[in-house]
Amino acid sequence: MTKSKYFPRKIYIEKASLGFPMTKRILKNASHVPVEIVEDVENLIDNIKISRDFIGEGKKCLLITQNRGKFVKPCPCTPHYIGCNYFIINLELQCPIDCTYCILQHYLENPMITVYVNTEDLWKQLDDFLYKNKNRTLRIGTGELGDSMALDHITKHSKDLISFFRKRKNAIFELKTKTVNIENILEIEPAKNIVVAWSLNSYKVAQNEEKGAPPVRERIEAARLLSNRGFRVGFHFDPIIRYQGWVDGYDEVVDELLEKVKPSAIAWISLGSLRFPPGLKTIIKKRFPNTKIIYEEFILGKDGKLRYFKPLRLQLYKEIIDAIRRKRGEKIPIYFCMESREIWRKTLRKTPKGKEEVEKYISLLRV
Amino acid sequence: MKTILLPIDKIYLKDERFRISYYFPQDELLFSLKKIGLINPPIVTLRSDRFILVSGWKRVLACLKLSISSIPVFVLEEEDDLKAFKTTFYDNLAAREFSLLEKSEILKRLKKFGEKDKEIVKQYLPLLGIPATLVHFDTYLIFSQFRPELKNIIHKKKMPYSSLEMLAEFNPHERELVLPLILPLGQNKQKEILEDLQFVSKKSDIPIEKILGSEEIQDILVSERLSHVQKADKVRRLLKRKRYPLFFALKESFDSSLKKMQLPKEIKVSPSPFFEDEEFSVTFSFKNKEEFRKRLLKLQELNTEEDFFELFNDILE
Numbered sequence: 001m002t003k004s005k006y007f008p009r010k011i012y013i014e015k016a017s018l019g020f021p022m023t024k025r026i027l028k029n030a031s032h033v034p035v036e037i038v039e040d041v042e043n044l045i046d047n048i049k050i051s052r053d054f055i056g057e058g059k060k061c062l063l064i065t066q067n068r069g070k071f072v073k074p075c076p077c078t079p080h081y082i083g084c085n086y087f088i089i090n091l092e093l094q095c096p097i098d099c100t101y102c103i104l105q106h107y108l109e110n111p112m113i114t115v116y117v118n119t120e121d122l123w124k125q126l127d128d129f130l131y132k133n134k135n136r137t138l139r140i141g142t143g144e145l146g147d148s149m150a151l152d153h154i155t156k157h158s159k160d161l162i163s164f165f166r167k168r169k170n171a172i173f174e175l176k177t178k179t180v181n182i183e184n185i186l187e188i189e190p191a192k193n194i195v196v197a198w199s200l201n202s203y204k205v206a207q208n209e210e211k212g213a214p215p216v217r218e219r220i221e222a223a224r225l226l227s228n229r230g231f232r233v234g235f236h237f238d239p240i241i242r243y244q245g246w247v248d249g250y251d252e253v254v255d256e257l258l259e260k261v262k263p264s265a266i267a268w269i270s271l272g273s274l275r276f277p278p279g280l281k282t283i284i285k286k287r288f289p290n291t292k293i294i295y296e297e298f299i300l301g302k303d304g305k306l307r308y309f310k311p312l313r314l315q316l317y318k319e320i321i322d323a324i325r326r327k328r329g330e331k332i333p334i335y336f337c338m339e340s341r342e343i344w345r346k347t348l349r350k351t352p353k354g355k356e357e358v359e360k361y362i363s364l365l366r367v
Numbered sequence: 368m369k370t371i372l373l374p375i376d377k378i379y380l381k382d383e384r385f386r387i388s389y390y391f392p393q394d395e396l397l398f399s400l401k402k403i404g405l406i407n408p409p410i411v412t413l414r415s416d417r418f419i420l421v422s423g424w425k426r427v428l429a430c431l432k433l434s435i436s437s438i439p440v441f442v443l444e445e446e447d448d449l450k451a452f453k454t455t456f457y458d459n460l461a462a463r464e465f466s467l468l469e470k471s472e473i474l475k476r477l478k479k480f481g482e483k484d485k486e487i488v489k490q491y492l493p494l495l496g497i498p499a500t501l502v503h504f505d506t507y508l509i510f511s512q513f514r515p516e517l518k519n520i521i522h523k524k525k526m527p528y529s530s531l532e533m534l535a536e537f538n539p540h541e542r543e544l545v546l547p548l549i550l551p552l553g554q555n556k557q558k559e560i561l562e563d564l565q566f567v568s569k570k571s572d573i574p575i576e577k578i579l580g581s582e583e584i585q586d587i588l589v590s591e592r593l594s595h596v597q598k599a600d601k602v603r604r605l606l607k608r609k610r611y612p613l614f615f616a617l618k619e620s621f622d623s624s625l626k627k628m629q630l631p632k633e634i635k636v637s638p639s640p641f642f643e644d645e646e647f648s649v650t651f652s653f654k655n656k657e658e659f660r661k662r663l664l665k666l667q668e669l670n671t672e673e674d675f676f677e678l679f680n681d682i683l684e
Binding site for chain 2: 046049050051052054282285286292295296297299300301302309310311312340342
């Protein structure tokens with residue numbers, strides 16, 4: 001159990017990023033952490049990557065640098081399956097929580113927890129982006145390449161982002177987390193187009209495979225607190241993992257969730273079963289030799305990722321959807337992350353033609 | 368370095384401290400030596416008043432085979448083993464590509480001669496085309512500990528890194544056990560059998576030794592009517608079924624229902640890979656107009672048979 005907040009063992013600041021207000025804010029909020037100014041970030045990354053567990057080593061360091069490319073990008077999703085037209089803001093990379101299944105272990109070249117401090121560029125890019133898309137409702141969030149809230153006591157990003165988005169009505173902004181780091185959000189007023197979302201899993205999966213994350217009960221409690229304050233909340237059962245007793249395991253969490261959080265406050269629940277590129281399996285085997293999650297009946301999907309054989313996925317989804325619907329959650333919008341049209345039809349009785357239709361389904365229903 | 372003409376029996380070949388190549392073809396070198404003699408002298412150095420070979424094992428062994436009594440050699444005056452080894456390393460690096468096993472020997476020796484792990488990773492792994500991480504370094508060190516019989520097979524079969532990496536995850540005893548199984552198979556099937564074996568073992572918490580010693584596998588292995596290839600392939604298929612029980616059950620059910628339709632062998636009905644897509648495909652072959660019409664007629668007949676469509680209805684339910 002880690003209600004305790006994350007602090008890195010060392011902060012590295014790229015020399016060119018010293019003068020930014022966000023750099024000063026981070027240094028103030030983590031004043032006890034040793035700091036080193038670096039000129040060559042590539043060399044620093046190469047040195048960390050030498051380590052036997054460079055992914056674990058990277059989590060101990062915080063790198064302050066600038067995003068010299070685009071902050072806002074379409075969620076990469078996956079080819080041949082239905083996406084949801086989500087957009088991601090790359091403001092932070094990597095995550096202090098060490099989940100067995102985490103795709104970032106395979107996806108990102110830089111293992112260090114990284115904060116981009118050129119936020120003025122971010123606001124400008126966001127304004128341009130939202131203006132260009134002013135005729136549609138966009139779903140956008142920060143929790144794809146990192147945990148939205150894990151560093152919030154250091155960066156206070158949540159306050160800045162919520163203040164920015166509350167005025168941009170054509171965007172639904174989502175903070176996605178496994179933490180209970182909600183103090184900053186509790187200090188500000190809710191807005192209809194802000195959703196704070198939690199990744200949930202069964203208690204057993206969370207305990208065994210989400211090292212460093214607060215227990216699921218605490219996440220639900222944090223969601224309850226925010227929903228009582230008037231915030232809309234979301235939940236992502238992703239990745240859903242098969243194990244002995246999974247039906248009861250997920251049923252138990254759904255039960256507690258819908259006991260504690262009013263269904264009317266829930267903006268959406270997404271479902272996604274465990275899937276990963278074959279390369280991640282090698283990393284998981286090395287970093288988590290005792291895990292069993294990769295030894296299930298996985299097949300190579302149309303996108304080249306390993307995913308449960310379809311009848312197993314159908315069974316997972318049907319059970320969890322059934323649990324949600326049975327327990328006061330009849331009206332909560334449920335959608336899939338990276339699933340096929342067939343799965344949508346056979347479980348939710350919907351057949352979205354494409355990601356635009358999914359976007360419309362998720363965003364228009366509840367705003 | 369000075370060059371001298373040295374009687375070949377003065378080279379103490381039992382000292383293999385600098386040797387990195389064990390498996391190599393000699394035919395071309397023998398042919399070249401016969402034609403033009405030894406042009407490029409090997410490198411030797413003195414240890415305990417004896418000449419030992421630093422570089423040029425292939426050449427010296429080939430000269431021995433041809434009963435050449437004396438050869439020109441460079442004498443390296445370097446007492447430090449690490450520095451001497453670096454000479455052979457850079458000498459070879461410029462001249463040729465190293466095999467996976469040679470790379471593992473190089474790394475093992477660098478470590479043995481006192482180079483620090485992190486230095487090896489930073490300096491040498493990139494030169495050898497290996498990602499500069501300690502994880503890769505460790506893996507190559509395990510390759511260097513494989514028994515000579517296994518190394519010989521790896522060399523002969525030109526096993527790729529991914530298969531060696533899998534083998535490195537097995538303990539030495541398990542490697543001995545799987546050796547006869549992978550020996551007759553090609554690269555892809557070797558990798559499959561190793562992966563499936565490890566998968567079944569991890570999933571069910573049964574040691575690999577116990578799986579291979581199980582009655583069903585032993586029945587295959589002791590069978591007198593099966594060749595080595597057939598045995599290995601049968602075990603491979605058995606493991607595959609254990610890894611994908613639901614998929615094989617479904618596939619068998621589909622195949623069996625299809626068989627009942629008694630389609631001519633020229634018409635094939637296939638699901639998508641792993642039934643992942645809803646689509647099925649029908650293909651047929653024909654030699655002439657008459658056969659073409661016959662197939663179309665059969666397909667038209669199928670169009671009226673409800674049993675045929677039952678095949679595709681909720682196959683996964």
